[in-house]
Amino acid sequence: MKLLILAGGMSSRMKKNLEGNTNLDSKLIEQANTLPKSMIGLGKDGRPFLDYVLYNASVAGVKEVVLLLNPKDTVSQPYYEKLMADEKSWGLKIGFARQFIPEGREKPLGTTDAIEQTLNQFPAWKESRFIVCNGDNLYPVKAFELLLDEAYPNAMLDWDTEGYTVDRVRNCAIIKKDSEGYLIDLLEKPNDEEWEEIVATMPRIGISWNIFAFTSTALIPFLEKTPLHPVRNEKEIPVTVRMWANENPRGIYTIQIADVLPDLTSKHDIAEVQALLNYDI
Template sequence: MNKRLLILAGGMSSRMKKAAENIQLDQQLIQQADTLTKGMIQVGSAGQSLIDYQLKNAQDAGFNEVLLLLHPEDALTQEYYESAATQQKYAGLSFRYARQFIPADRQKPAGTADAVLQALQQTPDWQIGRLVICNSDNLYSIEALNVLWNSEKPNALISYDREALRFAPERIQAFAVIRNDEEGNLIDIHEKPSKEEIDSILEKTGRVGVSMNLFVVEAEKILPCLETTPYHATRNEKELPTAINKLATIEKVAVFPLSENVPDLTNKQDILTVQNYLKAHYSSLN
């Protein structure tokens, strides 16, 4: 079976493009943050993007197919990885590309569930079999990729211990909480839990697991869920966690706890943090 990884890189990066004061960033990086998709900002000391590092982890985890879902106006990413493939920079990985086209009545993409749906619709041979889905602005470990792919249950997700993520408290509090039953199957990905709900989870399990949008799914099972995912009442986007919750009502979705940091590029302040992480953990790539 081919080991497939879908990387979602079609967002508008609106929070990254906001002005940032008192930040010591190279002007070239600021320009990239204002113009490129987050995963293509050159955070590596030799100019590598965060997607480059994710592809290295995918290689090491034995993946052999990558599908990059891009914004329709992204003129850089596909050309960059077509060139990298020609130069055999990612030996063993084959690349596919899809675009998240924007509906005529919208000014920005319709969300991550729509992104996955469009990627699969544009790549028919991926509509059967398993695939891992991840963001382009996070860096997921080899261990996390292996845990998901090796799951005995075909559908699964990682529940990250929120205390190990090393994010500011206000960011941690915004993450959706993963609730699972005693057998380790997903109940739901619960958005904006109350303090009482958090306290109850801590008392019962000793940890709070959050979603960082890393999933493995059977394509033929998730497709109907993606097609029927509604728009979020506030954000007006079709969100992948909603589709995963729908999947959990018809199929068992395994939940795997993991305690590790997940580098994240949300705003310009994150660039320095990610650069330091990469220097400490990926010296062979720098």
């Protein structure tokens, strides 16, 4: 099984000034301001955050990884090339793709575009099944195992939200599925009316943390016709997946998971994630 990790974003929220909490180590603040957020050194050994994601994937059984990087990223590829040269990459074969920014834009064109560019740079993957996930979420081993072992070719994880605040849940994509577990719709950041309907009709509310297993041949047609978001002006994978589910109600299977998922979105997340990464890899 192959794994594509999307780590090509501009990390704009991570680079915003820290307000309120001033206890964060100055070195971590400097890293957050200058490095891709997946390369911020955390844990007992100060290893890049992405190391922990890769380690969990390797434990689950992933063998081949492509890191989708920003073209301005000069840090990630040399670091992982050295890990492979030193035979310290947990048995993973790691390749590198770049999400080039179209002329006239300052930011990448979104996660759907990131997958498209990766498949164009790795043509052999166009005949493969692969997992795709974000580079700023610490997916547990179980998450990768569930998708590796799933018999349905196209699947996504349906994360429990017990213990989450309403604001946090509403800031995610809400999963709507049929009685057999197939995705029907994906409601990203629901408005008040949509939220009222969700609460009234769904005894359990599950969300997506952007980790999927796809067969390229089924995915590519939907990548190609994903429109630009009317507000963000980007092509995003939740829109692609929603379009797929709307057109083919039995196209994507959902798998429930209850594990906690730490994410590294802003400087306020660093201390919480740091406390969790107190183990050797």
